[in-house]
Amino acid sequence: MRKLALSDRILMSVDKPARYIGNEWNSVMKEKSDVKIRFALCFPDVYEIGMSHLGIQILYNMYNQRPDIWCERVYSPWTDLDQIMRERNIPLFAVESQDPVKEFDFLGITIQYEMCYTNILQILDLSQIPLHACDRTEEDPIVIGGGPCTYNPEPLADFFDLFYIGEGEVANLALMDLYLEYKEQNAGRQEFLRRAAKLPGIYVPSLYRVSYHEDGTISAFTPLCGEAPEQVRKVIETELDDAYYPDNPVVPFIKVTQDRLVLEIQRGCIRGCRFCQAGMVYRPVRERSLSWLKEKASKMLKSTGHEEISLSSLSSSDFSQLEELIRFLIEEIGEKKINISLPSLRIDAFSLDVMRRIQDVKKSSLTFAPEAGTQRLRDVINKGLTQEDILTGAAAAFEGGWNKVKLYFMLGLPSETEEDMEGIAALSNEVARVYYDTVPKEKRNGRVQVTASSSFFIPKPFTPFQWASMLEAEEYLERARVVNHAMKEQLNRKSLNYQWHSPETTIIEGVLARGDRRVGAVIEAAYRNGCIYDAWTESFHYDKWMEAFAAVGLDYHFYTSRTRSLDEIFPWDFIDTGVTREFLKREWKRAQEGRVTPNCRAGCAGCGAKTFGGGVCYETEN
């Protein structure tokens, strides 16, 4: 039996010791002596979040298919264990073998959101790996980053040996083969990194130099050697059915955030909302086939014993085979007492009928994401949803027995006026009014509950809004107050509930999202000030971040509220996502004109993703 890295005394003194013991069903054990590469795959947040992530499950199983690689998992120790590990100098370990991460060949970290950046430093620090890539020796693992935030990896450039840009299934194994070659030749860490830089999708930050203008903007981004390409092009799978997908995902013992089987039906989104990074960088839309999905669903349910299955995509309603897939799930999978959960469905007659069949109407709520309060602003952001869509959908839902509605909005969008802010309250009120108009008194099940919540808009790289300015924390709060005040003026105010996000978190996320290499020092200073788990409200400390900016001597306004010129070189410009800068500029201009752009199926807007040679761009050509 395995010896655990932590004593019973420690495990019994921390919250949820099951986070740290491994041994889950479908987790993979191998003999150390049988493998040539040990890979520690890390999600830098608490276990329950990390175990809910599909990408980790895919890569974990993909690596472990190879007999010469043992891939194990690593999560951030929660703050209670973090403290104990620091006090007693216990090195961070992988949950399968319980061996220290520092003994591994690779530490691969998925970077899913900006607010986990200090957790990445926590992982390196607890693993006893030097924080800076330049301080690492042959004894240290190669630290590699992947995931959505690598579309601007620059704030993290100092901490990673290399970044993998694109979909993990494509070239990770080629990287492993290169590593084996290098190891055999004993060529040295630097030589390996130089060779890796030649692989598609690989970015080695130490092989580039960034120069700045006096005003702080970038003047040049220069490769330092021949192996480093000027542009790093993202890698993607063109045929999703052929991409690796596991039959047997790991099944956690404790309840995790997404405690269900996840079936990814498609990648990318046809919609082209101008604020949405995922909708731009994951282009083109690629669907999985119905036969593939049916087979995978059945296999995975059998191998895991999960009692719930969920579909994953950016916009399930746009999946062309949705009706047939749902029919299969309800009639064949539902028979086996499996719960079905369908996120991100457009509310219409079809989806309401489906939802009525799979969930308890009384308990569930309907979700709409209008994102903005007026049609004008929804046109600016290219959100196709109209007020009529929402009210018609809501009326149908109320007739079907629902009486809880959630509405998601953003505040601080480009060109937003007071009318747009008040529009959030007005639209919420309209939804409530529709309830009282539609449902006769005797049939009402109490009052309708309309919950509106707003986050603050954060411009992200590779979106048409990458040129947009952010506001000050106080201004965000002021806008939320305008909405809140307007809510209280509405006729149906007693049915309305309004919530808003933290403006401080917004500022930090904004800096990290569009930051350059100089921001790395701020992240490190914040971490040294004690910041970890910034994504968790209770452990987010704005003052410590502000101290970090002051200590480093960087003004965060440079990254948030500054006006960016159209020809400014952005830190992320060396990445080629397929979507051209010209297209983004065009969309930014159309946004300012309030002109909508049709979705990919209604008409090609020429974004550039067609060069990948697959997906929606070629649907009509056959």
Place this chain on the structure above:
Amino acid sequence: MKLRIKFAKSGCMKLIGHLDIMRYFQKTIRRAGIDIAYSEGFSPHQIMSFAAPLGVGLESQGEYLDIQVHSASSSRQMAAELNRVMTEGIEVRSVRRLPEDGRNAMSIVAAADYFLRFENGCPPEFDAFMAQENISVLKKTKKNKILLDIRPLIYDFRREETGIFLKLAAGSVNNLKPELVMEAFFSWLGEAWDPFCCQICRLELYAWAGGGKPEGDAAPEQKPVSADSFISLEELGESIDDAE
């Protein structure tokens, strides 16, 4: 048909709490393809109940859950199917059919055997401690603390070289945790009780022999208790032969 599953829990699985063990079994029963019965409604759940929750950190050789099934193969085959889909540290020991009128394990648990394995040998004073007529401890309830004599709830004990065997009252009427006995013992010794000085293992769970509690109004602890006062939960079910 009602089935009773007996299982052992050891190694790192001792850190998985009761609710998670329930969830774990729901999934293993699906993986094993056991033809379990479900409740009605929008989120049907498996008809399943556990005999007695085991504290986090404790190992066990004798845990039980009862399930309702539509059909069953042989005891041997079902145990093998379940063990094929278990993680290391959980082992199904037996699967037995309960009589149709058999009561739920949870409602009949009356006693439990424990072995407390001491890292550095068992303190020899335990015999003297047990020789007392009364052992009063402060027991915390939801609202307040009450003084309780636990001596009558210790049905049997035996000091061995490596540790202590205890047979204690268990279930919904009188439930005595071995940790409470140790707390009392160490406090009697004038020492602080370190929960990590021994590994506690539950060995078996019992019901009163003869189908229920002893007759009369008297609390069970006032009746003389002997070795044949109890029957293990496993013995209340019968094995399903391969031939059936």
